[in-house]
Amino acid sequence: xxxxxxxxxxxxxxxxxxxxxxxxxxxxxxxxxxxxxxxxxxxxxxxxxxxxxxxxxxxxxxxxxxxxxxxxxxxxxxxxxxxxxxxxxxxxxxxxxxxxxxxxxxxxxxxxxxxxxxxxxxxxxxxxxxxxxxxxxxxxxxxxxxxxxxxxxxxxxxxxxxxxxxxxxxxxxxxxxxxxxxxxxxxxxxx
Amino acid sequence: xxxxxxxxxxxxxxxxxxxxxxxxxxxxxxxxxxxxxxxxxxxxxxxxxxxxxxxxxxxxxxxxxxxxxxxxxxxxxxxxxxxxxxxxxxxxxxxxxxxxxxxxxxxxxxxxxxxxxxxxxxxxxxxxxxxxxxxxxxxxxxxxxxxxxxxxxxxxxxxxxxxxxxxxxxxxxxxxxxxxxxxxxxxxxxx
DNA sequence: AAAACTTGAATGATCATTCAATTTTTTGAT
DNA sequence: ATCAAAAAATTGAATGATCATTCAAGTTTT
Numbered sequence: 001x002x003x004x005x006x007x008x009x010x011x012x013x014x015x016x017x018x019x020x021x022x023x024x025x026x027x028x029x030x031x032x033x034x035x036x037x038x039x040x041x042x043x044x045x046x047x048x049x050x051x052x053x054x055x056x057x058x059x060x061x062x063x064x065x066x067x068x069x070x071x072x073x074x075x076x077x078x079x080x081x082x083x084x085x086x087x088x089x090x091x092x093x094x095x096x097x098x099x100x101x102x103x104x105x106x107x108x109x110x111x112x113x114x115x116x117x118x119x120x121x122x123x124x125x126x127x128x129x130x131x132x133x134x135x136x137x138x139x140x141x142x143x144x145x146x147x148x149x150x151x152x153x154x155x156x157x158x159x160x161x162x163x164x165x166x167x168x169x170x171x172x173x174x175x176x177x178x179x180x181x182x183x184x185x186x187x188x189x190x191x
Numbered sequence: 192x193x194x195x196x197x198x199x200x201x202x203x204x205x206x207x208x209x210x211x212x213x214x215x216x217x218x219x220x221x222x223x224x225x226x227x228x229x230x231x232x233x234x235x236x237x238x239x240x241x242x243x244x245x246x247x248x249x250x251x252x253x254x255x256x257x258x259x260x261x262x263x264x265x266x267x268x269x270x271x272x273x274x275x276x277x278x279x280x281x282x283x284x285x286x287x288x289x290x291x292x293x294x295x296x297x298x299x300x301x302x303x304x305x306x307x308x309x310x311x312x313x314x315x316x317x318x319x320x321x322x323x324x325x326x327x328x329x330x331x332x333x334x335x336x337x338x339x340x341x342x343x344x345x346x347x348x349x350x351x352x353x354x355x356x357x358x359x360x361x362x363x364x365x366x367x368x369x370x371x372x373x374x375x376x377x378x379x380x381x382x
Numbered sequence: 383a384a385a386a387c388t389t390g391a392a393t394g395a396t397c398a399t400t401c402a403a404t405t406t407t408t409t410g411a412t
Numbered sequence: 413a414t415c416a417a418a419a420a421a422t423t424g425a426a427t428g429a430t431c432a433t434t435c436a437a438g439t440t441t442t
Contacts, residue, residue: 006386006387006441007386007387010387025307026303026304026306026307028219029307031430031431031432032431032432032433033431033432041388041389042388042389042390043389043431043432043433044388044389044390044391044433044434044435045388045389047432047433048387048388049387051433052432052433053431053432105306108302108303108306111299111302111303111355111358111359112217112299112300112302112303113217114359115217115299115358115359115361116216116217116220121359124359150372150375153356153372154349154372154376156352156356157348157352157353157355157356158345158348158349158352159352160348160351160352160355160356161347161349161350161351161352161353161355162348162352164302164348164351164355165347165348165351167302167306168302168305168306168312168315168319170306181341181344181345184341185345188379188380188382189376189379191379191382197406197407197420197421198420198421201421222396222397222398223397223398223399224398232422232423233422233423233424234397234423235399235400235423235424235425236421236422236423238398238399238400239420239421239422239423240421242399243398243399244397244398244399
């Protein structure tokens with residue numbers, strides 16, 4: 001019935017423990033043993049499932065990237081106009097499930113490691129291209145042809161910057177407010 | 192005449208070597224020995240001058256923060272209107288001397304370490320507050336009172352996001368174009 | 383019975399940091 | 413200027429701590 005049962009359970013537990021551990025100590029500082037402890041397991045077990053610490057980060061990011069993609073598609077499903085779909089992309093970025101202090105921290109750690117890892121930079125490139133492509137598709141129906149690229153880049157920079165600052169401030173994230181602010185910014189940019 | 196001569200020379204050499212080393216390998220990966228080699232010296236010498244690896248990063252950031260401050264003040268000197276001073280803040284952020292691949296990388300490494308270091312997070316907070324205060328002061332003369340805070344935050348997020356993406360793309364930075372784009376964004380935001 | 387899972391302990395590599403010994407530079411008195 | 417003493421600078425090598433990773437020996441699940 002479920003051949004991959006335990007493997008899947010452990011996978012998710014370790015990813016969750018990694019998110020917590022990375023948030024609390026940073027990826028470079030947190031040890032395999034600490035992450036394992038968060039998951040009630042042993043460092044050797046993580047090695048068994050993931051192979052290496054870097055692969056663990058990669059798996060964790062695949063998880064977050066998957067959630068982002070899912071959040072975006074879910075919102076797309078009920079969006080009928082280009083405006084709505086544009087908002088869907090941005091709102092997904094600040095989804096209640098995604099825009100949390102823990103996940104903001106993990107993103108920053110990811111950004112700091114990606115330039116030095118072929119596998120991580122590939123993940124980053126793919127995700128960025130996907131978001132860019134969605135923004136591009138909608139914006140081309142809203143703003144003049146010659147400013148589509150610039151607005152796309154601006155929106156991406158803005159969203160990344162908000163995540164970055166959220167990680168620095170450490171405190172609470174307010175996803176609803178972030179979506180509201182982003183909407184205001186968007187209205188200014190696409191007039 | 193120059194009591195601190197050698198100390199100052201070494202200080203600057205090591206900071207320059209750190210910028211290069213961190214850009215090439217990341218702060219967590221680069222070793223004291225590698226940085227020392229870049230500076231034609233030894234790891235022990237860095238310890239003699241800076242005390243620890245973290246203090247070396249701190250000194251390097253103080254250097255970059257100082258350059259940012261100087262770039263801003265220099266542009267302020269010739270700015271006469273609130274508009275001009277606002278642009279001065281933004282242009283300083285994308286100054287030819289600052290917006291380079293090497294320095295963008297160092298900033299990202301700094302961001303990833305700041306949340307876990309009291310001294311680094313303090314530096315971050317101080318710099319951010321200073322930039323915010325300048326933006327705030329000019330924006331309050333340009334945009335409605337109730338949107339000053341939001342626009343300030345937006346501009347900061349945008350600038351950070353641009354630096355972040357520059358570090359990811361690894362390639363060349365185009366400071367003049369970055370200033371041009373920022374100006375366009377600003378025009379939209381402050382209308 | 384086999385396959386999957388688990389982990390304590392060993393391994394080995396890595397490095398920041400320290401230290402002792404040496405060289406270089408500065409100081410200040412003549 | 414000269415020189416000796418002090419201060420500053422330099423570094424090879426030792427230290428010690430940290431950890432990811434491996435492995436062998438078990439346990440649990442299929």
